[in-house]
Amino acid sequence: MRITRVETFAVPPRWLFCRIETDSGLVGWGEPVIEGRAQTVRTAVGELAEQFLIGADPLRIEDHWQLMTKGSFYRGGPVLSSAVAGLDQALWDLAGKAYEAPAHQLLGGPVRERVRAYCWVGGDEPAAVRDQATAQVEAGFTAVKMNASGRTDRLPTTAALDAIARRAEAAREALGPEGDFAVDFHGRLTTAGARRALDVLEPYGPLFVEEPVLPEYTHLIGQVTGSTTVPVATGERLFSRTQMLPALQAGVAVIQPDLSHAGGLSEARRIASLAETFDVLVAPHCPLGPLALAASLQLAFCTPNFLIQEQSIGIHYHSGAELLDYVLDREVFRFHEGHLLRPTGPGLGVTIDERAVREADGTAADWHNPTWRHPDGSFAEW
Numbered sequence: 001m002r003i004t005r006v007e008t009f010a011v012p013p014r015w016l017f018c019r020i021e022t023d024s025g026l027v028g029w030g031e032p033v034i035e036g037r038a039q040t041v042r043t044a045v046g047e048l049a050e051q052f053l054i055g056a057d058p059l060r061i062e063d064h065w066q067l068m069t070k071g072s073f074y075r076g077g078p079v080l081s082s083a084v085a086g087l088d089q090a091l092w093d094l095a096g097k098a099y100e101a102p103a104h105q106l107l108g109g110p111v112r113e114r115v116r117a118y119c120w121v122g123g124d125e126p127a128a129v130r131d132q133a134t135a136q137v138e139a140g141f142t143a144v145k146m147n148a149s150g151r152t153d154r155l156p157t158t159a160a161l162d163a164i165a166r167r168a169e170a171a172r173e174a175l176g177p178e179g180d181f182a183v184d185f186h187g188r189l190t191t192a193g194a195r196r197a198l199d200v201l202e203p204y205g206p207l208f209v210e211e212p213v214l215p216e217y218t219h220l221i222g223q224v225t226g227s228t229t230v231p232v233a234t235g236e237r238l239f240s241r242t243q244m245l246p247a248l249q250a251g252v253a254v255i256q257p258d259l260s261h262a263g264g265l266s267e268a269r270r271i272a273s274l275a276e277t278f279d280v281l282v283a284p285h286c287p288l289g290p291l292a293l294a295a296s297l298q299l300a301f302c303t304p305n306f307l308i309q310e311q312s313i314g315i316h317y318h319s320g321a322e323l324l325d326y327v328l329d330r331e332v333f334r335f336h337e338g339h340l341l342r343p344t345g346p347g348l349g350v351t352i353d354e355r356a357v358r359e360a361d362g363t364a365a366d367w368h369n370p371t372w373r374h375p376d377g378s379f380a381e382w
Helices: 038-053 061-070 077-099 126-138 158-175 191-204 215-225 241-249 264-276 290-301 354-360
Strands: 003-011 015-022 027-030 114-120 143-147 180-184 232-234 339-341
Touching: 003 038, 003 354, 015 038, 015 077, 027 077, 027 290, 038 061, 038 077, 061 077, 061 264, 077 264, 077 290, 114 290, 126 143, 126 158, 143 158, 158 180, 158 191, 191 215, 215 232, 215 241, 241 264, 264 290
Parallel strands: 114 143, 143 180
Antiparallel strands: 003 015, 015 027, 114 339
């Protein structure tokens, strides 16, 4: 069996899919994308496919991963890592179909039969947070995640800290003592600001606080973890084991590899194993499409130190398409009391609606993350 063609499809709302075809007729699908840089990643996928994959045996997954990540003098970074990630997902999807088994079965077999998932809730005011969290509880979910705040100074004021606390209080009231909420800072605070913010969150018992500092300041995150009992999470903007290692050494409680950014299922599996040696849990980052979520679930079902799964079904910022628009077997992504059941289909366990994908290719509007400035005119970092 040989790879004969690799195609990519840019689809709404902001996703990129890839399709690997073989001379046997078997096909594998993956999701290589950087949000806001889909066309750049699309070019990288084409270059990697032409250099390393066309004409090759698709079942040599590890060899392909090594070549794609280390076969060039310049390597790494979000664009190349994401291109590799989607191709790696597609190769595991293809291998599962060749062996007629789910990818998690090829990775050692399941360690659980269902995985807990959480939903995003929006709202700047406590009442809105409370209403949206209550709606998710009524829908059967036991966990939500929310932004800590909107635009804020990197060293938050007393008023800003109070607003963070009131939003957390509203979430706790809606979820009760049995539910969980996580808080995402998107790296908007300084190390000192993060310590102050975690102090006000501590009484409300968040499941974890995500990315309290920017990834380039991972060498400082130990100052945050050492100052609080609140579990600290990071990793969505770290793309390899070597980038994750300083965060693990600094005492984070949860690591969050993104399977469409951090080298795919192959590298995320190794990141999870590395995290296990630090007694750290894994919560895959996944605000993306159906293939990214399917790959994340394959990791979740074979990973003993898995915690909880992010997913974007029904998320507020999708525009033009939804995750389920591109799959034929929607039952795979049906929630059962806030959990997803173990997929038993081959490969990534999901059947892509190829016709819908081909029709949608090229119709996505160019998406870029919002940017803003502080009142003094200075640029506000993410």
